Amino acid sequence: MPVPDELEIILGQHIGAPCTPTVAKRGEVQEGEIIGEVTKGLGVPLHAPVAGKIKDLGMSAHPMRVSAPSITITVNHEAEPRHYQAQDWQTVDAKELLARVHAAGIIGIGGAGFPTHVKLSPPPDNPIDTLLLNGAECEPYITADHRQMLEHAADIIEGAKIILRILGIKNCHIGIESNKPDAILAMTEAARAGSTADYSLTVKALQVKYPQGSEKQLIQAITGRKVPAMALPSAVGVVVHNVSTASAIRDAVVFGKPLYEKVVTIAGQGIARPANLMVKVGTKIGDIVKYLGGLKPDLAKIVMGGPMMGFAVSSLDIPVTKTTSAVLFLTEAETDTEPHSQCIRCGWCLEACPMGLEPKEIAIYVEANRPEDTAQFGVFECFECGSCAYVCPAKRPLVQFVRLAKMKAKR
Ligand code: SF4
Ligand code: SF4
Structure with a gap:
């Protein structure tokens, strides 16, 4: 999607401490420059998605917290997009690769936004032997990962190999629901081409069954291992990452490119033209709506995320964050607004x-x-x-x- 005139970048995009701005009002920033950092506690830095001027350090609309601190950038449309040079990673040690992942602000794109460098540093008492890449994308409507697997299969596989090198293991399985045969084919070919004596990558076709893409269900479906209650996947020797996160890890490690743009599914019968768009983090929903031709008159509900796990929102001023997977524009026919009643103990x-x-x-x-x-x-x-x-x-x-x-x- 073309970059709008203004971006609002929310400071708390990940699980952990929100970022503190490192830029001043009215200052100039370049694309990819750090604009926020976590000084204390768990977190990753935040980067400018574009070159421009800091218009404000204020508050933005937020899907869950009503409003949240943010940085507003007025976009400089004259600036050339930044080019990143490829750098070697095959001979770089795991510590340096991990540092690159952290420096690029990578968090779990498909989930709650857990900082990726932490997930790639499992506790030493839980030896890891398997990496799972999550390409299940089991929620209805959302097809962002599906498009990524079709269009960037080799990048995802390179990201998987970087993760394997960081973890010091060989085996990776990529789980994809069997209703995406084209993605299974593209990923199988890329996995075959990317497998070597050091890296073994295979694709597993999964039953189409919600919530197949949740971590614990995915681990059980692919490895047969059951993660105990309140435990992490590392308790059964597994680390799970989303396919799009793997692609972002590849961009970070190979090109030094921070995470500041992502693919978002825009769907539902309430939008003039549904699409999967590559958007800059900080793009407001309203700007996406304008770009896609506006809303239909019978729009009943806007949901950020999927229809099962997403949140209904009441403002078009909410900006896209690193974890926004979809924005759905649902009509009366697609949603249920009837009031609920007492439990009838049906079980x-x-x-x-x-x-x-x-x-x-x-x-x-x-x-x-x-x-x-x-x-x-x-x-x-x-x-x-x-x-x-x-x-x-x-x-x-x-x-x-x-x-x-x-x-x-x-x-
Ligand atoms: S949302 Fe409902 S079905 Fe899903 S895990 Fe929670 S209690 Fe179970
Ligand atoms: S027992 Fe039946 S009616 Fe009660 S909450 Fe569960 S599904 Fe709903």
Whole structure:
């Protein structure tokens, strides 16, 4: 997508401490320059997606927190796009590769935004033997990873090899749902071409089954290993990264290019022209809407993320972050706005929950104003897949109840 006149870059884009601005109002910045850093705690630096002038250090609209601190850049459309030179990584040691990943501000693109360099440094008491690349993309509507696998399969494979070198292991499996045969083909060919005596890469076609792309489900589907409750994948010797994150790692390590643009799926019947767009981080939803020809009159709901795990938003001023996978513009026909009723104890949500939790109990305790008592039903094991709410005949907003419970209950 052409770069709009202004970008708003939210300072807290990852899990951990938000960045502190390293630039001053009215200062000039170049594309790729650091504009925010984490001085204390977990985090990664933030980079200018374009050359331009710092217009403001203020607040921007945010999908979950209403508003959040940000840096606004007025884009200099005259500036030449920055060119990055390829550099060797094959002979570089793991520590230096990890430093490049951190310096480029890489976080998990497909998930909650966990800093990637931390995920690539598993605890020494958990030996890792397998890398999984997540290309399942199991949520309806979203096709950003699908396009990446078709158009940048070799880059993803090179990213996977860099991760293998950092972890000091040989084996990588790439999981893709079998409803994407073209992506399976493209990735299988690239994996075959990229495999060597040191790197073994294979593609696994997965059953089409939501939420196949969640970490724990993916690990079990591909390796048969079950991650214990409240444990990380490293507990069973596995590290999982999204295919698009692998591509970003390749850009960071090979070209020294920071993460400041990404592919976002724009879909739903409420937008004039759906598309997968490469957009700069900080692009406002409103600018995307304008570029794609505007909204349809029967638009009922805007969702950031997928229909199962995303958040409904009420403003077109919200900017894209590094973790924005999709923006959906849903019409009345595509969404359900009917009010919910009491639980009828049908048990469907228990059957649907991939973690074996009791969503109905969590909801009842939250309604009874006792969210602090929900830990006994495994509320912290819930990864908010939305399956329970999807099947509930009483249309109970079970995920919202879970989110409320997580805010109040103690781990
Ligand atoms: S959202 Fe519902 S179905 Fe999904 S893990 Fe949480 S409780 Fe289980
Ligand atoms: S699916 Fe809905 S109605 Fe059925 S038990 Fe769960 S919360 Fe209750």
